[in-house]
C-alpha cells in the first residue's frame with residue numbers, strides 16, 4: 001500500500017497556520033494527500049493553501065470551543081479523512097496561582113478536549129475502512145512536572161497517554177495512532193514563549209519526518225537525538241524530584 005492508499009485521500013491538520021502544523025501540511029500534500037487546514041487565522045492558512053500544489057481546504061475555527069470543532073466537522077463532511085494531526089495547542093506560562101483562569105481553561109479545551117473530539121468523530125470511519133491514522137502532538141514537558149507551565153505540561157501528559165491508549169485500541173482495526181513527544185522545536189510558538197534556544201532544538205521538518213516514519217511502527221516517538229536521550233534520562237533514570245528540579249532550573253533561562 002502506498003502512503004496515500006493507507007492515509008488518504010485527505011488529512012486534517014489542526015493548527016496548520018504555522019510551525020509544526022504547517023510543516024505537516026506541506027509534507028502530507030507533497031505525499032499526495034489533500035489537506036484540510038484548520039486554525040483561527042485565515043491569512044496564513046490561505047497563503048499556505050496557495051503554496052501547495054495539491055488539493056486543500058481552509059477551515060477557520062477556534063478549536064478550543066465546541067462551536068469550532070462542530071464547524072470543522074460541517075465543512076469537511078463531504079471529505080474522507082484518512083489521517084488526523086492533532087497539533088494545535090496553547091501554553092500559558094507563569095506562576096499557577098496568578099494565571100488567568102480563562103487561559104488555563106482554553107489550554108485544557110484546546111490541548112485535551114479538541115484531540116478527543118476530533119478522534120471520536122473521525123476514528124470510527126477509519127475503523128470501518130480498516131485503515132487510517134492519528135498523530136497527537138505531545139511534549140517532553142509532559143514527561144515530568146514542569147514548573148511554570150503546569151497546565152500545559154499536564155495537558156501534554158494527557159495527550160501522550162491518550163494517544164498510546166488509542167494505539168493499542170486501534171491496532172486490531174488497522175488504524176495507526178502515534179504520540180509524537182517533541183522537545184524544543186524552532187517554531188513561531190517557541191519564539192513567542194522563550195528567551196533562548198534550548199539545547200537540541202530541532203526544525204519542524206525533523207519532527208514531521210520522525211512522526212511519519214514512526215506512524216504504524218510504534219506507539220510513540222521522540223524526534224531528535226538530544227530529546228530522545230533527555231526523555232530516557234528524565235523519565236526512566238533520574239528520581240522524579242531530581243528530574244523536576246532540573247526542568248525548573250533549565251526553564252529559568254528559557255521561559256519568559
Ligand SMILES: NC(=O)c1ccc[n+]([C@@H]2O[C@H](COP(=O)([O-])OP(=O)(O)OC[C@H]3O[C@@H](n4cnc5c(N)ncnc54)[C@H](OP(=O)(O)O)[C@@H]3O)[C@@H](O)[C@H]2O)c1
Nearest residue numbers: 015017018019020039040041063089137139184185187189
Ligand atoms: N515548538 C515546540 O518547541 C514544541 C515542543 C513540544 C511540543 N510541541 C507541540 O507541537 C504542537 C505545535 O507546536 P508549535 O510550536 O508548532 O505551535 P505554534 O507555532 O504556536 O502553532 C500553533 C498552531 O495552532 C493554531 N492554534 C492555536 N490556537 C488555536 C485555536 N484555539 N484553534 C485553532 N487553532 C489554534 C495556531 O494558529 P492560529 O493562531 O492561526 O489559530 C498555529 O497554527 C503543539 O501541540 C505543541 O504542544 C511544540
